[in-house]
C-alpha cells in the first residue's frame with residue numbers, strides 16, 4: 001500500500017465544508033481519489049460539530065484521517081474522537097467513523113471497502129454586500145469579489161439571478177430595476193463554488209422616494225415665506241436645502257399638506273429652495289422652487305399736490321425691480337418699475353371737487369404685493385379759507401397764516417353758521433353748545449363746534465372746504 005506521498009493535498013478546507021456521503025464503497029485510497037476527482041477531498045473532521053454534521057445512521061464511513069495524525073487534505077486539526085480502545089496501533093492505518101455509535105473513530109485496514117465521506121468547501125459569503133446607489137426604480141448592489149471561480153446567486157422577490165465572477169478586480173456591481181419608488185426590498189446573496197452555496201448574506205435596501213408633489217409657496221410677507229407640499233405618507237421625511245443649509249422636516253401626523261415657514265428673510269427678495277423627500281435615509285432627486293418675500297411697503301406715500309379735480313401722489317422708489325399698484329375707488333392701476341432715480345409720482349384725475357379719497361398703494365415684486373399703505377387726500381386746496389365774512393373770495397394760506405387763523409377760529413365758526421342760515425340750509429341749526437344737529441356734508445362743522453374750537457389746520461381746512469362746497 002503506497003499511500004504516503006499522495007496524502008497531502010494543497011488545499012485545506014477553510015470555513016465550513018459541505019459534506020457528501022458516497023453511495024458506493026471503496027477502499028481508503030480509491031475513496032480519496034474519488035473525492036479528489038469529484039469533490040475536494042476526503043472529509044476532515046475538526047470538531048464535534050463537524051462530526052455531528054456528517055453523521056448518518058448505522059454505518060462505518062471512511063474519513064480523511066490516516067495514520068492517526070495525517071489528514072488527507074492537509075488539515076492540522078488535533079480534534080480526535082476515538083472510540084474507547086482505539087486506535088489499536090496495529091496495521092490499521094486508515095480511520096472510519098462509526099455511526100452505529102455516534103461517529104466514534106475506529107482505525108481499520110486501508111484496503112477494506114467502506115462508504116466514505118467527501119467534502120467541498122463552502123465558499124465564504126461575499127463581503128461588503130450593500131446598496132451602492134439607488135433611484136426611484138432601481139437599486140445597485142455592490143459586494144467584494146472573492147476570486148475568479150466564485151460566482152453568485154442573488155435571491156430577491158422569490159426569484160434568483162446568477163451573477164458570474166468578473167475577470168477584473170474591484171467590487172461587483174449589480175443593478176436590480178423595475179422597482180417601486182420609496183420601497184424596502186430584501187436581497188440575499190449567496191457565493192457559489194462548484195454549485196455549493198455559501199449560507200448567504202441578507203440585506204434590505206430601499207429605492208429612492210418620489211419627489212414631493214405640489215411644492216409651492218403658500219404665503220409670504222416681508223420677512224417670511226411659507227412653503228407647502230403634499231404629504232404622501234407618514235414614512236417620508238424631508239430635507240429642505242436653503243441658503244446653503246439643510247433643514248430636516250418631519251411629516252406631521254394627520255392629513256393635509258406639510259408646511260414649513262422660513263423667517264428672518266429680506267423683503268422683496270427671491271429665494272431658491274430644493275426639497276428632497278427622505279425614505280430610510282435615501283433622498284429623492286429633489287424639486288426646486290423659487291419664491292419671493294413680499295416687498296416692503298412704499299415709504300413717504302403722500303399727496304404731493306391737488307387741485308379741484310386731481311390729486312398728485314408721491315412716494316419713494318424701492319428699487320429697479322419693484323413696481324406698484326394703486327388702489328382707489330374700487331379700481332387698481334399698475335405703475336411700472338422704473339430705472340430712474342428719485343421719488344415716483346402719479347396723478348389721479350377726473351375727481352370730484354371737494355371730496356375726500358382714500359388711496360392704497362402696494363409695492364409689487366414678482367407678482368407679490370406688500371400689505372399696502374393707505375392715505376386720505378382731498379381735492380381742492382388744503383388750506384382754502386374764506387377770507388371775508390361773506391365768503392366771497394378764497395385764497396391759499398401759508399402755515400403762519402393758518403396759525404393766525406386758528407387763533408380766531410371761534411369767530412370764523414360763528415360766521416360759518418350764519419352762512420348756513422343765510423343760504424337757507426334746510427337743516428335745523430342752533431347756536432350755543434352743543435350747537436347743531438349733524439347734517440350730511442357738514443358733519444365736520446358739528447364736530448368742530450362740539451369740541452368748542454378747531455384743533456388742527458387740517459380740520460379747519462375741511463371745515464372751510466365744506467363751506468366752499470355749499471356755496472358753489
Ligand SMILES: *[C@@H]1O[C@H](CO)[C@@H](O)[C@H](O)[C@H]1NC(C)=O
Pocket residue numbers: 015016046047049050
Ligand atoms: C469547527 O471547526 C471549523 C474549522 O476550524 C470552524 O469553522 C467551526 O466554527 C468549528 N465549529 C465549532 C462548533 O467549533
Ligand SMILES: *[C@@H]1O[C@H](CO)[C@@H](O)[C@H](O)[C@H]1NC(C)=O
Pocket residue numbers: 023024
Ligand atoms: C450513486 O449516486 C450517483 C449520483 O448521485 C448515481 O449516478 C449512481 O448511480 C449511484 N450509485 C449507486 C451504486 O447507487
Ligand SMILES: *[C@@H]1O[C@H](CO)[C@@H](O)[C@H](O)[C@H]1NC(C)=O
Pocket residue numbers: 147148149
Ligand atoms: C479556479 O479554478 C481553476 C481551475 O478550476 C484553478 O486552476 C484555480 O486555481 C482556481 N482559482 C482559485 C482562486 O481558486
Ligand SMILES: *[C@@H]1O[C@H](CO)[C@@H](O)[C@H](O)[C@H]1NC(C)=O
Pocket residue numbers: 160161162
Ligand atoms: C443559475 O445557475 C444554475 C446552475 O448553474 C442553473 O441551474 C439555473 O438555471 C441558473 N438560473 C438562471 C436564472 O439562469
Ligand SMILES: *[C@@H]1O[C@H](CO)[C@@H](O)[C@H](O)[C@H]1NC(C)=O
Pocket residue numbers: 132166168169170171172173
Ligand atoms: C463597480 O463600481 C465601482 C464603482 O462604484 C467600480 O470601481 C468597479 O470597477 C465596478 N465593478 C465592475 C466589475 O465593473
Ligand SMILES: *[C@@H]1O[C@H](CO)[C@@H](O)[C@H](O)[C@H]1NC(C)=O
Pocket residue numbers: 157158177178179180
Ligand atoms: C415580485 O414578484 C411578483 C410576483 O412574482 C411580481 O408580480 C412583481 O412584479 C415582482 N416585483 C419585482 C420588482 O420584480
Ligand SMILES: *[C@@H]1O[C@H](CO)[C@@H](O)[C@H](O)[C@H]1NC(C)=O
Pocket residue numbers: 220221222223224261
Ligand atoms: C410674517 O408671517 C409670519 C408667519 O406667518 C409671522 O409669524 C410674522 O409675524 C409675519 N410678519 C409680519 C411682519 O407680518
Ligand SMILES: *[C@@H]1O[C@H](CO)[C@@H](O)[C@H](O)[C@H]1NC(C)=O
Pocket residue numbers: 233234235
Ligand atoms: C410605513 O412604514 C410602516 C412601518 O415601517 C409600514 O408598515 C407601512 O406600510 C409604511 N407605509 C407606507 C405608506 O409605506
Ligand SMILES: *[C@@H]1O[C@H](CO)[C@@H](O)[C@H](O)[C@H]1NC(C)=O
Pocket residue numbers: 319320321
Ligand atoms: C432686478 O432684476 C434683475 C434681472 O431680473 C436682477 O439681476 C437684479 O438682481 C434685480 N435687482 C433687485 C434689486 O432685485
Ligand SMILES: *[C@@H]1O[C@H](CO)[C@@H](O)[C@H](O)[C@H]1NC(C)=O
Pocket residue numbers: 319320339340
Ligand atoms: C437701476 O437701473 C439703472 C439704469 O439702468 C442703473 O444705473 C442702476 O444701477 C440700477 N440700480 C440697481 C440697484 O440695480
Ligand SMILES: *[C@@H]1O[C@H](CO)[C@@H](O)[C@H](O)[C@H]1NC(C)=O
Pocket residue numbers: 329330349350351352
Ligand atoms: C368711482 O367709481 C364709480 C363706480 O365704479 C364711478 O361711477 C366713479 O366715476 C368713480 N370715480 C372716479 C373718480 O373714478
Ligand SMILES: *[C@@H]1O[C@H](CO)[C@@H](O)[C@H](O)[C@H]1NC(C)=O
Pocket residue numbers: 358374375376
Ligand atoms: C381715511 O378716512 C377715514 C374716514 O373717512 C378714516 O377711517 C381712515 O382712518 C382714514 N385713513 C387714513 C389713512 O388716514
